[in-house]
Amino acid sequence: MSAKYDRAITVFSPDGHLFQVEYAMEAVKRGTTAVGIRGKDSVVVAVERKATAKLQDANTVRKLVQLDENTSLVFAGLLADARTLIDRARVEAQSYKLTMDEAPSVEHIARHIANIQQKHTQSGGVRPFGVSTFVLGFEGDNPRLFQTDPSGTFSEWKANAVGRNSKTIREYLEKNFEETEGRETQVLALKALTEMVEPSSKNIDVAVMRKGTQAVYLPSEEVDAILKELAEA
Amino acid sequence: MEYVMGIKGKGFAMVCTSATAVQQIITMKHDEDKILPLGTHSLLATSGEPGDRVQFSEFVAANVRLYALRNGSKLSTKAIANFSRGELATALRKGPKSTNLLVAGYDKGKGASLYFLDYLATMHDMNIAGYGYGSWFVLSMYDRMWHPDLTEAEALEMMRLGIEEVKNRLVVASPTYTIKIVDEAGIRTVTV
Numbered sequence: 001m002s003a004k005y006d007r008a009i010t011v012f013s014p015d016g017h018l019f020q021v022e023y024a025m026e027a028v029k030r031g032t033t034a035v036g037i038r039g040k041d042s043v044v045v046a047v048e049r050k051a052t053a054k055l056q057d058a059n060t061v062r063k064l065v066q067l068d069e070n071t072s073l074v075f076a077g078l079l080a081d082a083r084t085l086i087d088r089a090r091v092e093a094q095s096y097k098l099t100m101d102e103a104p105s106v107e108h109i110a111r112h113i114a115n116i117q118q119k120h121t122q123s124g125g126v127r128p129f130g131v132s133t134f135v136l137g138f139e140g141d142n143p144r145l146f147q148t149d150p151s152g153t154f155s156e157w158k159a160n161a162v163g164r165n166s167k168t169i170r171e172y173l174e175k176n177f178e179e180t181e182g183r184e185t186q187v188l189a190l191k192a193l194t195e196m197v198e199p200s201s202k203n204i205d206v207a208v209m210r211k212g213t214q215a216v217y218l219p220s221e222e223v224d225a226i227l228k229e230l231a232e233a
Numbered sequence: 234m235e236y237v238m239g240i241k242g243k244g245f246a247m248v249c250t251s252a253t254a255v256q257q258i259i260t261m262k263h264d265e266d267k268i269l270p271l272g273t274h275s276l277l278a279t280s281g282e283p284g285d286r287v288q289f290s291e292f293v294a295a296n297v298r299l300y301a302l303r304n305g306s307k308l309s310t311k312a313i314a315n316f317s318r319g320e321l322a323t324a325l326r327k328g329p330k331s332t333n334l335l336v337a338g339y340d341k342g343k344g345a346s347l348y349f350l351d352y353l354a355t356m357h358d359m360n361i362a363g364y365g366y367g368s369w370f371v372l373s374m375y376d377r378m379w380h381p382d383l384t385e386a387e388a389l390e391m392m393r394l395g396i397e398e399v400k401n402r403l404v405v406a407s408p409t410y411t412i413k414i415v416d417e418a419g420i421r422t423v424t425v
Contacts, residue, residue: 066302069298090299090302090303094295097295098291101291
C-alpha cells in the first residue's frame with residue numbers, strides 16, 4: 001500500500017509523510033554517533049569511529065572536515081553523500097569570501113547546506129542526502145554549533161547528538177548539560193558519547209575548535225586520560 | 234608609474250612593488266599593498282589596470298584556498314603559476330585581464346621559485362623579473378648583480394638600489410614601495 005507513495009520523493013503519502021525523506025533520516029540514525037557541545041570558549045565534537053579494515057589506513061576515514069579557515073563540519077550518515085555536501089559548502093565559503101571580502105558566518109554555511117538538502121526533497125530525479133551535519137565555528141568570540149538534517153531544516157544547539165543512539169545521548173545531555181569551559185567541554189562530550197559507545201580512544205575521536213584556529217583532533221593519549229578519569233569517577 | 238621587481242635568492246624569493254594607487258594624473262594613496270599572500274608560502278605581486286588586478290588576484294587567492302581545503306594539501310608555487318597562466322590564457326580570447334604578475338614562493342624540498350606572468354599568458358621561471366618602465370634599466374642592473382648564492386641581505390640591497398635608481402632616473406617614479414620576502418619560515422614584509 002505505502003509502496004505507491006514511495007516511487008518519487010516528491011509525492012506525499014495520504015497521511016502527509018515523505019517516505020524517502022524519512023528513510024534518509026533512518027540512514028542517519030544508523031550512522032556512527034557524533035556529539036557536539038558548545039562550550040564558553042570552544043566547540044567540541046566527539047565522534048564514534050567505525051572499525052576500519054585491518055589493512056586500511058584509518059587516517060583516511062575521518063568524520064571531521066574543514067570547510068573554511070574557522071569552520072568545520074562533522075556528519076553522521078552516508079559518507080559518500082556527505083562528500084558532495086562538503087565540497088559544495090567549501091565552494092560556497094570561498095565564493096562568499098571572494099564576493100564579500102569577509103568570511104561567511106557559521107549560520108550562513110549551515111543554511112547553505114540545509115538549502116541543498118531541502119532541494120533534494122522537492123526536485124525530480126534526485127534522492128535525499130542520507131546525512132545529518134554539525135557545522136561548528138566561531139563568530140568573533142562566540143562559538144557556534146548548528147545542525148542540519150536530510151529534510152533540510154537547520155537549527156542552532158548548545159549540545160546535541162546525531163547518529164546511532166542519538167536520542168539516548170540527547171536525553172543525557174538535556175539532564176547533564178551545563179555551561180563548560182576549556183577541558184570540561186571535552187569531558188562532557190566524552191561523558192555523553194560513552195553513554196552509548198565503548199569508552200576507548202580506539203573507537204572515539206575528539207576534536208576541539210577554539211577561537212581563530214581550525215578544529216584539531218585531541219591526541220589519543222589525551223582522550224584515554226579523560227576516559228580513565230571518567231572510569232575512576 | 235607602476236614598478237614591480239622580483240628576485241630569487243638562495244632559499245628565498247623577494248618581491249617589490251610601488252605602493253601608489255594612481256587615478257589619471259592623481260595619486261590616490263601611498264600605501265596600496267599590491268603583494269597578496271597566497272597561503273603561508275607564496276606571494277602574488279601584481280601590476281596593471283587596478284580593477285582587473287584586484288579582481289584577478291583575489292580570484293587566484295580564492296581558488297588556491299579552495300584547493301587546499303578540498304584536497305587537504307597546498308598547491309606548490311609552480312602549480313599556482315601554471316593555474317594563473319591557464320586562467321590568463323582562457324581570458325585572453327574572451328575578456329582579457331590587464332594584469333601582469335610575479336608569483337614568488339618557497340616549497341619544501343624544492344626551495345624558492347619566481348615566476349613571471351604577463352597579461353598575454355606568457356610564463357617564465359626566472360631568477361630576476363620585473364614590470365614597468367623602471368624594470369627596463371633595473372633588470373640590466375640586476376643582471377650584473379645577481380648570482381646563484383644570493384643572500385637575503387644582498388637581495389635587499391639590490392631592491393634598495395633598484396628603487397633608488399628608479400627614483401633617480403624616472404620622471405614618473407613612485408615615492409613609496411612595498412617589499413615582501415618568502416622563505417622557509419613564511420612571509421614577511423620588510424622596509425628599506
